[in-house]
Amino acid sequence: MIARDLLNSDAPFVTANANINYVARLLQECACGAISVVDDNLAPIGIITRKNIEAINKKITPQTGAIPEFLLKGRKQFETINDDLTLSDVMTRKPVFVSEDAALIDIARLMEQHKLKRIPVVGGDRFIGLVLRKNVMHALTDPGKLDAKPLNRTNALMEISEHPQLYPEKFSAESFRALVAAHEHKMAQERIEQSQAAQENRAERIRELQNKSLADSHWRQMLINARNAANAGLTEYMLIQFPSQLCQDGGRAINAPDPDWPKTLRGEPADVFQHWRNELQPQGFKIAAQIINFPDGMPGDAALFLIWGGAREGGK
Secondary structure, eight states, rough: OOOHHHOTOOOOOOEOOOOOOOHHHHHHHHSSSSSEOTTTTEEEEEEEHHHHHHHHHSSSSSSSOOHHHHHTTTTTOOOOOOSSOOOHHHHHEOOOOOEEEOOOOHHHHHHHTOOOOOEEEEEEEEEEEEEEEHHHHHHHHGHHHHSSOOOOOOSSSSSEEEEEEOOOSSOOHHHHHHHHHHHHHHHHHHHHHHHHHHHHHHHHHHHHTTTOOHOOOOOHHHHHHHHHHHHHTTOOOOEEEEEEGGSSTTTTTHHHOOGGGGOOOOHHHHHHHHHHIIIIIIGTTTEEEOOOOOOOSOOOOOEEEEEESOTTTBBB
């Protein structure tokens, strides 16, 4: 498990020129208890907590009396801070932060070492969220409830000399194994996503072909290509390739082969077959259907072949 799996991506952040009273109110309202301060490139340069604000208020004598408790209704009174103070005056500089690929065990050690309740997380050099101590403790005691997410790990391992805050001084084999596990999870997730994308593209292609009719210009080009194939010494030409799922039976009749396979055709392949029957069959041409690939052992694409040479299984 790594930082990206644990972070609160909704954690607020401000730039160093933010109004300090605005930041104080934001701190009072947010649940994470800290606000990261970033530069113009969103790189973390500081952090401000309720403790920082409370330290200021102890030094300032309020000019007005306290609001009665019955008006507060249990809410803590907000005390206005002198606007002469800037965020840079009160924030904790050079905060400890981690990369989005930092291992859980390393985050826990950093928190223990620096007595931290939360740690900013960076993607590349940009602030992307906070990891809270309670989430780290929960993950250590019950990691099964938090699923890892795919990451871009291009810049996962950074030079310690450039980013001394990213990892503790001592590395561990356990943390390296966590990196390997995260990488393997990423690869598996990418394979799943690629498979899902391929299925979605295939489904979209099937929908398009199902409602598509064969244009006369496309048919004429098929015949020109077939003549060029014969001129090159070939005895057949693949007229069209299409997903077997376009067939009413998913390509089972073609794969059998069943002599009634033409009845299962839909969309553009059905038009190709009809053109062959009307124009080319009387001229001695034959046609055949075949499943041409079997991804994961299942029928994939089918094709219709125009034949002017020897017979082919499943041909007409």
